[in-house]
Amino acid sequence: MSESRATWTKYSSPQAFYPLAGKLIPWFAGLAMICLAAGLYIGFLVAPTDFQQGDSYRIIFVHVPAAWMSMFLYVVMAGWAAVGLGLKARPSFMMAQAIAPTGALFTFLALFTGAFWGKPTWGAWWVWDARLTSELILLFQYAGVMLLHASIDDLRRADRASAVLALVGVVNVPIIYFSVRWWNTLHQGASVSMTAAPKMAATMLSAMGIMALGFWMYSAAVALMRVRCIILERERQASWAQIERGA
Amino acid sequence: MLEIIDVACMRGNRVLFSALNLTVPPGVLVAIVGENGSGKSSLLRLLSGLLPREQGRIRWNGTDIDALDDDYRRHLTYLGHLNGIKDDLTPIENLQISAELFGDDRSSASARGALQAVGLGRHTESLPTRVLSQGQKRRVALARLWLSRRPLWILDEPFAALDDVGTALLTERLSRHLDAGGMAVVATHQAIGVRSESLRSLRLSG
Amino acid sequence: MLEIIDVACMRGNRVLFSALNLTVPPGVLVAIVGENGSGKSSLLRLLSGLLPREQGRIRWNGTDIDALDDDYRRHLTYLGHLNGIKDDLTPIENLQISAELFGDDRSSASARGALQAVGLGRHTESLPTRVLSQGQKRRVALARLWLSRRPLWILDEPFAALDDVGTALLTERLSRHLDAGGMAVVATHQAIGVRSESLRSLRLSG
Amino acid sequence: MQWGSLNEFLAMGGYGAYVWPSFGATALCMIWEVLLLRRRHAAIRAALHQSAASVEVAS
Amino acid sequence: MSQAGLSAVVRAIVRRDVLLAFRRQADVMTAVFFFVIVASLFPLGVSPEPAVLRMIAPGVLWVAALLSCLLSLGRVFTADYQDGVLEQMVLIPHPLAVLVSAKVFAHWVVSGLPIVVLSLLLGVQFGLEGEALGVLALSLLLGTPALSLIGSIGAALTLGVRGGGMLVALLVLPLFIPVLIFGSGAVSSTVSGIGAEANLSLLGAALVLALPLAPWAAAAAVRIAVE
Amino acid sequence: MSQAGLSAVVRAIVRRDVLLAFRRQADVMTAVFFFVIVASLFPLGVSPEPAVLRMIAPGVLWVAALLSCLLSLGRVFTADYQDGVLEQMVLIPHPLAVLVSAKVFAHWVVSGLPIVVLSLLLGVQFGLEGEALGVLALSLLLGTPALSLIGSIGAALTLGVRGGGMLVALLVLPLFIPVLIFGSGAVSSTVSGIGAEANLSLLGAALVLALPLAPWAAAAAVRIAVE
Numbered sequence A: 001m002s003e004s005r006a007t008w009t010k011y012s013s014p015q016a017f018y019p020l021a022g023k024l025i026p027w028f029a030g031l032a033m034i035c036l037a038a039g040l041y042i043g044f045l046v047a048p049t050d051f052q053q054g055d056s057y058r059i060i061f062v063h064v065p066a067a068w069m070s071m072f073l074y075v076v077m078a079g080w081a082a083v084g085l086g087l088k089a090r091p092s093f094m095m096a097q098a099i100a101p102t103g104a105l106f107t108f109l110a111l112f113t114g115a116f117w118g119k120p121t122w123g124a125w126w127v128w129d130a131r132l133t134s135e136l137i138l139l140f141q142y143a144g145v146m147l148l149h150a151s152i153d154d155l156r157r158a159d160r161a162s163a164v165l166a167l168v169g170v171v172n173v174p175i176i177y178f179s180v181r182w183w184n185t186l187h188q189g190a191s192v193s194m195t196a197a198p199k200m201a202a203t204m205l206s207a208m209g210i211m212a213l214g215f216w217m218y219s220a221a222v223a224l225m226r227v228r229c230i231i232l233e234r235e236r237q238a239s240w241a242q243i244e245r246g247a
Numbered sequence B, C: 001m002l003e004i005i006d007v008a009c010m011r012g013n014r015v016l017f018s019a020l021n022l023t024v025p026p027g028v029l030v031a032i033v034g035e036n037g038s039g040k041s042s043l044l045r046l047l048s049g050l051l052p053r054e055q056g057r058i059r060w061n062g063t064d065i066d067a068l069d070d071d072y073r074r075h076l077t078y079l080g081h082l083n084g085i086k087d088d089l090t091p092i093e094n095l096q097i098s099a100e101l102f103g104d105d106r107s108s109a110s111a112r113g114a115l116q117a118v119g120l121g122r123h124t125e126s127l128p129t130r131v132l133s134q135g136q137k138r139r140v141a142l143a144r145l146w147l148s149r150r151p152l153w154i155l156d157e158p159f160a161a162l163d164d165v166g167t168a169l170l171t172e173r174l175s176r177h178l179d180a181g182g183m184a185v186v187a188t189h190q191a192i193g194v195r196s197e198s199l200r201s202l203r204l205s206g
Numbered sequence D: 001m002q003w004g005s006l007n008e009f010l011a012m013g014g015y016g017a018y019v020w021p022s023f024g025a026t027a028l029c030m031i032w033e034v035l036l037l038r039r040r041h042a043a044i045r046a047a048l049h050q051s052a053a054s055v056e057v058a059s
Numbered sequence E, F: 001m002s003q004a005g006l007s008a009v010v011r012a013i014v015r016r017d018v019l020l021a022f023r024r025q026a027d028v029m030t031a032v033f034f035f036v037i038v039a040s041l042f043p044l045g046v047s048p049e050p051a052v053l054r055m056i057a058p059g060v061l062w063v064a065a066l067l068s069c070l071l072s073l074g075r076v077f078t079a080d081y082q083d084g085v086l087e088q089m090v091l092i093p094h095p096l097a098v099l100v101s102a103k104v105f106a107h108w109v110v111s112g113l114p115i116v117v118l119s120l121l122l123g124v125q126f127g128l129e130g131e132a133l134g135v136l137a138l139s140l141l142l143g144t145p146a147l148s149l150i151g152s153i154g155a156a157l158t159l160g161v162r163g164g165g166m167l168v169a170l171l172v173l174p175l176f177i178p179v180l181i182f183g184s185g186a187v188s189s190t191v192s193g194i195g196a197e198a199n200l201s202l203l204g205a206a207l208v209l210a211l212p213l214a215p216w217a218a219a220a221a222v223r224i225a226v227e
């Protein structure tokens, strides 16, 4: 018990976390590159053309992983926020802060690639469908968390305030998803529905899975890189950070 | 009795003070002095529990104030830089409502009495606090002290904006509070005229 | 020279003062004293032209200030209860912009010099003013005086929230201003340490 | 392998104008994010160097 | 030491806030006027045709109510924060979440309730009738307290923050969306004859969920703000 | 005595306000996000059907722009009033109306201009295309400065009149209505193929009229506020 507690406090202090993150980054980055290369190879050169959508379906290989990551990263961010509030651990807040931009980026990418998929398939860049709308709102939630953090001078306050917001938001994400979906089906028929996408061949599915894994690794690497920056910025005057200048 | 043990305060990467120790026994007023920006206000906010503290302990009658929580606040009257009064209400309404919120004596007679004690005449009683002068507003806020029966007072520059009469009135109230066994921690830039036996002073060196 | 002739001030049905006469010749500081609510701040706002006056005349070098309008304001530096600085800007930005607005010396070197003169060290220079302490904020506002070449200063409780060092610095600046033939009207609750030949005092009796 | 030529590959069965911007934007964003982070890290390190140097000079 | 019972304190807070609102009567009017004006802008901006108006009525009236709530809410804590009343409230020896609820309740009485009443009038202007009108008012009666509760979180989070006013909108609007969807959904499904029960019960569920959770989050935010 | 030229002072005011806005970057983002979010509320509240959306788009986008302008403007003077910068501005030895115009201009650059740009994106989301999109942006380019100018009167009036503040601001909203009608009229007439010239020139006229009159009125209101 006391043993595990000791390790916990060890890694919950920024100066222990900084080198640990530094060691992990190359691994995640390497895995990400391997996965992405493999995913792209299968996606473009192995997977066959879809008989309904033609080759436009290949957008799926970035769209779906981006959409998944956007939601997954929000949950992870909220998790770190909760840990930070509960244990008053600074690195947790830093992790939450480090994840937000990447999450927002993937949300944007899901919207962007979705729009470029929607134009050829539906004939419109945008429709107010349940998934699309909830993804847009997710972008607003990310923006809210980041802007709130940026608007508060005192870092400690900024950390805790945006953590509270992230937690409230994570309750909201599923509610939004279902409410929008429900609203949508009430009003209009299933003129647009992504579940009507063609049954996917095994190669397509595996390409998508590998790409998703690549995005996952990428997110981990980038979040760790960002958290290292944040640690250094915040602990600027701490002596260990000064020592780190040569590393 | 309030004990401050090894407390440090850091704001925005700068350590304002550290390893601060202080005991406030009954009947004693501790004047916190120091230059502008030395951390007087921050210390008072730490003591009142408004500012979460990262290091050290603060004990009230032997128990940590974080553990006491509401039980600590029940013994506390805090008055910050801000007056904590509503501009749109009259002085008497302000006073009565805050008495009610803090469980002090809330009859309108005693509120009126407190306002008189603090030197606010009848003609200001029914004006909205908004139109009062700087010093008059401060007096409205201070009037709470005339109703408070709580043992620990934490006051941030209570004499600011007060004229000589106001200063004398407040000093007199502080003395009575100390005589009754009360404690006070007061940040100030000027000398406080209470009996020297009950006066201690803590200088923050910034 | 500022002349105040037979001026009265009424606020909310109450006459604060009437038939007030006062002359401020060059090199003289007039301290406006009086109880809380006696109308000091109101008088200063009248003098600066912020509060329209209902009775009496105020003349600057022999001409009514209403007639002079901008030509009067060009000779005036007013500092009220409020600091008139932007919380989100750094002290140096605040100072430079206000120098620019009022046509004072706006080089960054002199702004930095003014801040140093008023006792704000390097480490506060680049913080947003929002996080400064009460007294430090007041110093940022007062730093304008170190840049101002204008002959008439109207200051409302400039010493409030300042510590002893700050008070000394400001007193010294006031003395230099008077020596250079400047005029000042200062509302205050405490004694001002300038040479007694150049100090006059006006008591408002409320 | 289903692509006869590079042109055919780039045309993406007529959907090139939609497929490539999607992949391109994704790639750009990801690379941009990494570059930005490396720059940020380098900048902080440089700043730390400087302040450390000035500390040494002062002491 | 002397101590006031929790209920006395809650009553005192509600009384003070309502008193303040009546002291500046214009403030009460504002939330209401804003609602009316935003709702009336649409016939001007969109189209005055009755058929169109009836169709967009549920959405427009709900959006107007939502915005009105949002704007008036932004002010609630701000004033208290600036004059130091909020830090005094944190020091009251009672659970802060309850005190926050009291403030939210007072806010709703002053600016939510009038909107509910007024919606009946505006609904008629937009050509709503009979049952739809009743459902509109009922949905607002359930929805506006939920909006006030949720909004209080955003209002508290943005205290003392640079550029607070609009940031509130950004933080809170995403959280408002389910309420908006259920609320306007209830009305439009009545208009199209489907029946509003499902939407109304979801709205009720949202209220029940917000009732304990929102004050708790808002209280945490208030504590962070006054530190 | 030393004196700054009027143009230097105007530049300084614009620079300060823009600097402040960039200092709190979040603020600029927020006005923009507010616009986007309010616009997105309507598909949620009204109906997601493209045909309906295309019809209400001009009105909705214009109302969203109007609200965003109104709200962000409200803050400009308030902050200056509370920290005493406004009373210092009154004491600057230059015509106050010009100084007020400088503030309004800075405000428009920071929060009006981004809306104009963003309206292009939102127009697409609402199914507008080609010429209609261009007219939307053009109408906002002419209209938002007019809104800022007119709004500044209300913003200044709300400072002085204690409590009654918002009430006066509501008196300003009716002045917004012509701008709203011309603006959304221009877009919807393009959508229905009538041509937007008439509406656009009326919008231009409104701007030309507001340009000298509004700062003058706002300056008078500011003077009252600081007394």
Ligand code: HEM
Pocket (backbone or CB within 6 Å): A060, A063, A064, A067, A068, A110, A111, A112, A113, A114, A115, A117, A118, A119, A121, A122, A125, A126, A131, A132, A133, A135, A136, A194, A197
């Ligand atoms: C801007 C437009 C779009 C957005 C914001 C968007 C958003 C999303 C999101 C959030 C998901 C993940 C949902 C989940 O895993 O449950 C997703 C998955 C998916 N999207 Fe999109 N989408 C857009 C356009 C499109 C279009 C046009 C298509 C194809 C016609 C499409 C096809 C898919 C498919 C096939 C999936 C995976 C479905 C699944 O895993 O169940 N999306 N999209």
Ligand SMILES: Nc1ncnc2c1ncn2[C@@H]1O[C@H](COP(=O)(O)OP(=O)(O)OP(=O)(O)O)[C@@H](O)[C@H]1O
Pocket (backbone or CB within 6 Å): A153, A154, A155, B011, B012, B013, B014, B016, B034, B035, B036, B037, B038, B039, B040, B041, B042, B043, C124, C127, C131, C132, C133, C134, C135, C136, C161, C163
């Ligand atoms: N978020 C922050 N970032 C950086 N510095 C901060 C922050 N918050 C407070 N400070 C600094 O901490 C100090 C706080 O001072 P505090 O208000 O406690 O001083 P004080 O002793 O009460 O001064 P005064 O006599 O002027 O009231 C100031 O120097 C201020 O600059």
Ligand SMILES: Nc1ncnc2c1ncn2[C@@H]1O[C@H](COP(=O)(O)OP(=O)(O)OP(=O)(O)O)[C@@H](O)[C@H]1O
Pocket (backbone or CB within 6 Å): B124, B127, B131, B132, B133, B134, B135, B136, B161, B163, C011, C012, C013, C014, C016, C034, C035, C036, C037, C038, C039, C040, C041, C042, C043, C187
């Ligand atoms: N609108 C109003 N209605 C009624 N009384 C008013 C109004 N405005 C101001 N007053 C009164 O006028 C007086 C104004 O005082 P002023 O602020 O000038 O005082 P002061 O001498 O500066 O006081 P202090 O030393 O407290 O700063 C106060 O007594 C106030 O109550």
Ligand SMILES: [Mg+2]
Pocket (backbone or CB within 6 Å): B040, B041, B042, B156, C133, C134, C135
């Ligand atoms: Mg202080």
Ligand SMILES: [Mg+2]
Pocket (backbone or CB within 6 Å): B133, B134, B135, C040, C041, C042, C156, C187
């Ligand atoms: Mg005064």
